[in-house]
Amino acid sequence: MSEITVVTHNGNxxxxxxxxxxxxxxxxxxxxxxxxxDKALIEGADFVIDVGGEYDPETNRFDHHQRGGAGERENGIPFSSFGLVWKKYGLALCDDNQAVADRVDSGLVSTIDAIDCGHVEGVSKGISLSQTISMFNPTWEEESNFDTCFDEAVEFAARMLIRFIASAHGSVNAKEIVAKAIESAEDARVIVLEKYTPWKKTVHILSSDALYMVYPSHSGQWILQTVPVEPGSFEDRKSLPKAWSGLSDEAFVDETGIDDAVFCHNGLFIAGTKSFESTMKLAAMALAE
Incomplete structure (x- = not known):
């Protein structure tokens, strides 16, 4: 069986x-x-990426520079070669999980496509991943080989892609776990997670009643955390009692009467004890405040 040949453009x-x-x-x-x-090499290749002036996924041609481009998403962001390749192979890379593939597209692929196609509306400012990749190109003062630099950039991108897919998987799975915790909560105001799971977006979408989250930390403590009025906000739906502010160890034990109480943050958004039962007692006290 002959070796598969993949062609992309040379230079920058x-x-x-x-x-x-x-x-x-x-x-x-x-x-x-x-x-x-080289046109002859392009025509004879098994896969052609970002060159050749043709988009045909059936014959593995993935260019977007031809007149009229290669289509766009429903939100108006056009496809670059990355988006076209992801369109064909992304779902399989995400274990056939469409929600994960869509999340990778919206968070990574479409941003790179937008920047490459000059569709900058809605793209956040600052050093982007696209600019980071461009930094692998040799500068005018360097004599580095473009192909060698390209290989280095691909290795970096391959690792980034796997981590982005893993992150997307985690986000999708977390949403399911938190949704079940909300549904099964004995008190809709206190949501208990058996292990720490990213929860803020899901809680804000699914529960207007939740005031506190309870979950185990990596340090072995059980945490009581307030639910902010919206993700990213420093304002809570219901803060912890003011009398707890900044207390820890014996001072916190004396204030709460809970033997294994550990701390409460000055900002009154998080507190912890050494056991689930004690943290639930903290939650009950906070609700009664």
Whole structure:
């Protein structure tokens, strides 16, 4: 069986072609990468990325520079080569979980596509991942080989892609866990998680009653945390009692009467004890305040 050949353009590279090759590194067992603009090599390649002026997923042609581009998303963000490759292989890379694939597209792929296509509306300012990839290009003062630098960028992107997919999986799974915790809560004002799980977005979407979250920390303590009025806000739906502010160890034990009470933050948004039962007592005291 002949070796699979993947072609992308040579010279200066961008995040879209780098991440496209990164996807293929996770899809194809092995392939030969050729960076060129030679038409004969492009025509004979098994995969063509970001060059060639053609988009045809059936023949593995993934360019977006042709007249009229290669289509756009419902939100108006056009596809670059990364988006086109992700459109074909993203779902499989996410274990056929459409919610995860969509999250990766909205959080990573579409942003890179937007920047590459000059569709900057709605793209956050600051150093972007696209700019980070561009920094792998040799500067005018360096004699580095473009192809070597491209390979380094692909290795970086391949790792980033896997971590982004893992993060998306975690977010989707967390939403399910928190939703079940809300549904099964004995008191709708206090939501208990058996292990720490990202909860803020889901709680704000699904529960207007939740005031406190209870969960175990990595340090072994059980935590009581307030629910903010909205994600990212420093204002809580209901703060912890003012008398607890900044107390820890014996002072916190004396104030609460709970033998294994550990601390309460000055900001009255988080407190902890050494046991689940004690933290639930803190929650009951806070609710009664």
């Amino acid at each position: 590279f961008h995040a879209d072609d780098v991440f496209s090759i990164a996807v293929l590194k996770h899809v194809l067992p092995t392939f030969k990468l050729v960076r060129t603009r």
